[in-house]
């Protein structure tokens with residue numbers, strides 16, 4: 023099974039967790055895009071749902087597929103949020119994640135926190151024994167960059183400003199901030215590093231999602247399995 027096949031399989035399975043009448047949070051990234059497309063097919067067949075998206079891209083994708091996508095102003099409480107992750111780890115009787123590979127971590131955390139349930143959808147390459155091989159994204163207010171970067175480095179992280187894919191300059195998030203991708207190495211105590219990063223003035227959010235979900239759907243050669251935290 024290729025990684026794309028796995029993403030497709032897990033996206034299809036996640037649709038089964040959505041029932042008519044639900045308020046659904048839409049994630050961001052390639053797996054979430056497959057989920058949104060699969061969900062839109064059910065909407066076309068009569069599934070009645072309302073959605074809030076965690077990025078401009080997912081918002082516009084949903085609308086373009088005929089879905090009812092609105093904002094947290096109208097729907098401040100959601101039944102379920104479905105999104106991918108860059109790393110998933112079962113730790114301290116819960117699931118810990120690194121997210122933000124698609125630069126949407128701030129809105130993703132906001133929308134996830136509005137939902138009663140956060141269903142993580144990943145291919146098996148994302149499941150790790152310890153977080154930290156994937157660079158941890160940290161969203162930073164632009165004017166604070168010269169202050170935040172050395173303070174992250176002083177924590178032993180190696181912050182690197184994320185650039186646009188075409189190299190034309192720094193990437194701006196949907197909320198018009200910068201992203202610093204931090205090489206951490208293994209993160210044995212995610213709560214401690216999350217608190218230390220959060221304490222730096224000018225940091226808006228970081229990509230550690232700690233105990234925000236207790237269920238991941240994981241697709242691999244053996245099919246789609248449930249990973250409980």
Ligand code: 5RP
Nearest residue numbers: 051052053106122123124126
């Ligand atoms: C975007 C994210 C994504 O969910 C994460 O990067 C996984 O993406 P993909 O499904 O494309 O592998 O956090 O900010």
